[in-house]
Amino acid sequence: MSAAATLQEVAGGVWAYVQPDGGWMVNNMGLIAGADGATSIDATSTEPRMRAYLAAVARTTPAPVRRLVLTHAHPDHCNGASLLPDAEVIAHRAVAEELARPHALAPHIFEPFAQGDIRARRPTVVFEDAIALLDAERRIEVRHPGGPAHTAGDAYVWLPDDGVLFTGDLVFSGGTPFALSGSPAGWLRALEQMAALAPEVVVPGHGPVGGAELLEPVADYLRFLVDAARSARERGLTPLEAARGLDLGRFGGLLEPERIAGNLRRAIAELEGDAAVDVAAAWQDMYDYNGSQPLEVRA
Ligand SMILES: [Zn+2]
Secondary structure, eight states: OOSOOEEEEEETTEEEEEOTTOOTTOOOEEEEOOTTOEEEEOOOSSHHHHHHHHHHHHHHOSSOEEEEEOSOOOHHHHGGGGGSTTSEEEEEHHHHHHHHSOOOOOTTSBOOOOOOSOOOOOOSEEESSEEEEEOSSOEEEEEOOSSOSSSTTOOEEEETTTTEEEEEEEEESSBOOOOTTSOHHHHHHHHHHHHHTOOSEEEEEESOOBOGGGHHHHHHHHHHHHHHHHHHHHHTOOHHHHHHTOOOGGGTTSBOTTHHHHHHHHHHHHHTTSOOOOHHHHHHHHHHHTTSOOBOOOO
């Protein structure tokens, strides 16, 4: 495990749980204390991480966690949910569908890591466009951006009275945005929606907390990706050929640069009218881009 995770108070009774270094399987969570129980935004990838989070929560608020909002169906955000067995699980409808049919990843893609005795829980409450959770002290708005973005079932959580925005993986801070299971075009629209809220605090799905300035670098990467996909298509390159020939430039310092190979497969498919993507091939491309070495997991 890398450096210790911290609960950072971002507004009265609202915390970001930030897990360095924000790489593969190392995500952030949110915690909102309430009059009749706390709300957790997302869970963790492994049992030790989830137990550490719950211990930090118990030290911070006496309120039991009664609600778990899942920002999307990726395993790093969902695996630890079984350690909150009594919490209501709130997510977009597509999260329920994705969790019902998890796709198995070829075992060589990632470095092995111990998940422990935990599993995702399927939502108990689903919504289509948005759902508002009312608490004696504040309004918690959970919104779907209107279509696929980072995944098909993204949700961001907006606290209008506090100016705090929990983006899930609609924002990576210091890491490469990952669009394989979503839509670059839809993601750009989601970023515009979130920017229109003019948030004071932005809690990303991975990496350090910031303000509204965290949104534009993600959009910048996605526009760069779409341009690269267009060029690859014109030149008849495969996603892996295009990725290998691409100068990442200002994005070269982000964590997980290998995501460009999977991102290009999705972006090229989208330009071709959203043809289905061979997800297994995309993961293999990322592995090959990474020098045919397993992707490093610091979970
Ligand atoms: Zn994700």
